[in-house]
Amino acid sequence: MEDPILQLHEALQAGERVALATVVHTRGHCPREVGAKMLIWRDGRIAxxxxxxxxENRIRLAALTALDEGRPVVEQVDLLDDPALDEGAVCGGVMEVLIEPFGS
Incomplete structure (x- = not known):
């Protein structure tokens, strides 16, 4: 998996606008721990x-909005309502994700 911080550095060097999503709080069973990161480009690519x-798709959409508005946002993802639960997924918690836009 590509390192999102390294990719952030490279994107900024290339003059791209990107958003960095970081898990800042979790409750219950979540797929990733606090500190997990994802970088989102305007075209929808991720690292x-x-x-x-x-x-994660909800975070991607919120990141695109943060890029459009040019300001950070904290997005809460309630995995208790995730349709994947019906397919046997083990997640069942809530996580808060800080989304920060970067670039010019």
Whole structure:
């Protein structure tokens, strides 16, 4: 898996706008721990992971909004309502993810 911090550095050197998502708090069973990071480009590409599945997709969409608005946001992902639970996934918690836009 590509290191999102290294990718952030490279994206900024290339003059790209990106958003860095970092898990800052978890409750219950979550797929990733506090500190997990994912970098999101405007075209939807990612490096790293904050958990996968529907929750990660919600973070990707929130990151695009943060890039459009040019300000950070904390997004709460309730994995208790994740459709993956119906397919036997073991997640069942809530995580808060800080999303920070970077670049010009």
């Amino acid at each position: 790293g992971s904050v958990g996968g599945g529907c929750g």
